[in-house]
Amino acid sequence: MAKYIVRRVLQFIPVFLGVTIIMFLLQNVVPGDPIKLIAGDKAMSPEAELAIKADHGLVVTDENGKPQLDENGEPIPTPLIQQYFNYLNGLLHGDLGTSYKRNLPVTEILLQKYPYTVRLALVGIVIEAIIGIGAGMISAIKRYSFWDTLVTLSTSILVAMPAFWLGMLLQLFFGVLCKNWTNGAFYLPISFNANGEFQDWVYYILPAFTLASVSTAYTSRIMRSQLLEVMNQDYIRTARAKGLSRKAVIWRHALKNALIPVVTYIGIDFGVMLSGAILTETVFNWPGIGNEIYLAIQQRDWPIVMGGVTIIVIVVMVINLLVDISYAFLDPRIRLGASNSKN
């Protein structure tokens, strides 16, 4: 197992480099000069512009941070490869650069935003796990019943519905149409307390549900089909032949087997949610990392985009590793197979 984990971690490196290099190249081909955008409509003096570029390491500077000029008196742009190494070097020291627009360290901005994404993802994953697994179990156990039909129907609707549209409908329904009844509780604007924290978990319900809607539907479908498939296995008949009741057979023998692929799906989905769902966060004006990256792209605030993507890549890779480990934990064939490959 340990060797397996080390191997997986080593596999991270090329993936990480690949993703970040692509991001790095992309920002250089997207039109729009970020530094000009900082000033907005106002004109900026060439000196001020050069100073900002020097600050962000976009031009070559001397030891004092002064921009170096070539023989024509023009600033020398930092070669891309040098910029990339600077980024990696900063990353190793926990420094993701400074925002063009806000002149704050990227880490500070993202650390302030990320908890909202994490909490939203947590609520989302709980909704997905409970409703998805529960509904899937019910529709498998009570196959072809009214409940099965209801689950099948609602999952079809959820899968077909784009998240932003569902989000808007929920806002409209709970926030506008039922305003008096819900007392605005489900609706934005989000209220903050003095510490800048959300006052109430209630505000998480609608965005979290929107975030988790499609994957909850998939979870319940996977759960249903897995449970039905497992219930047809020979070992279920063996368990029945021992004298276990139908209920005991489901809980003791079928569930664990059926859950293996479901847990994998939910785990990977958790990684996706932690990447900040741009659509959901935008629709709900959610102050998370997805929304932040979305705004940063519009403003060509590349350090924030790079920093955000960096965090997302790392989080997704770590979550996927954890999913693999838990998969092995659930399925002895994989666990023992992996440790056997040691020798």
Place this chain on the structure above:
Amino acid sequence: MFGLGLKKRNKTDLRDTPIPEGHHLLEVNDLKMYFHTQDGVVKAVNGVSYTLDRGETLGVVGESGSGKSVTSLTIMGLIDMPPGKVEGGDVLYRGKSLINMSEAELESVRGNDIAMIFQDPMTSLNPVYTIGRQLSEGMRLHKGLSKKEALDRSVELLRMVGIPNAEQRVKEYPHEFSGGMRQRVMIAMALACEPDILIADEPTTALDVTIQAQIIELMQELQHKNGNAIIMITHDLGVVADIADKIMVMYAGSPVEFGSALEIFYEPMHPYTWGLNRSIPKQVQDEKKPLTPIKGNPPSLVDLPDGCPFSPRCPYATDLCRTQKPPTHVTKTGHYSKCHYSNDEQFVQANAPKTNRVKPGDIVPERGVDA
């Protein structure tokens, strides 16, 4: 939550009740199990009857699809209904109907009074639990053993079925066992509660010949010790030749011949049984073609032939066979056959295969030695 359903049921085991006067340990009376499918009604079991007493071994023989497994699964109450439906008949265990029993009562019979070894050892064990846990389950349920007691007994059982290093192996998972080992585990599992009746559904088909013999020997040994009855299902008449007291030959969902093992081997009355006899290697010596496969395929169970189900393949079939269901011809000893011509001694004498098997007790074989 996961301990659900492992409390010992504090009812007395059915096997401790005496068999009522005039009853057998197990009586199957004209049992019919039909599956209602989209393609029509599959008559998988169509009028099976036999009786079984303690210490006896019944061999059930027939081609693939003849309804051997479905018959025993019906007895165990393990057929999903729907699509299955008991269309008639009854199964009495110690005089008590298993068909009309409540699910809870059946649960205390299953694995306890009547246990079953399944056909496919590779898929019959749960891949995510240890062997020890799967062995323990039945004993904890029926005998009320603690986890520790059940595990100790599991080690004992594994040792009994000839698995070396049992203390270690109870902690292992099914995929760490070979096919033969898993079949031994299945046997240990079935024997865990010392059942009154052991149903073994082709317990050795997946195994190589040497292990086959060992496993059959093992089951006999335990039968000798515990006095339980065995139902041994196989498609190979040769396998049950030496161990069965009684044999039921099944064809297309119904028994075509039933009798003592001696009767089935030395005085078979049904042409299908003759065919099976001829297809046992080394069984027949005084005929020109020693091995004769039965030609053709069994009929569809949805659309059975009008007359005798064997008529499309029977070399002796007449118009009578093709139009009329054959009656059951029963001899004084209870040996029966479903063929229009079983009561015609000349026909039987002329066509039945001669065998050179030595009847137990015979010093000089009666026939066929010189061929």
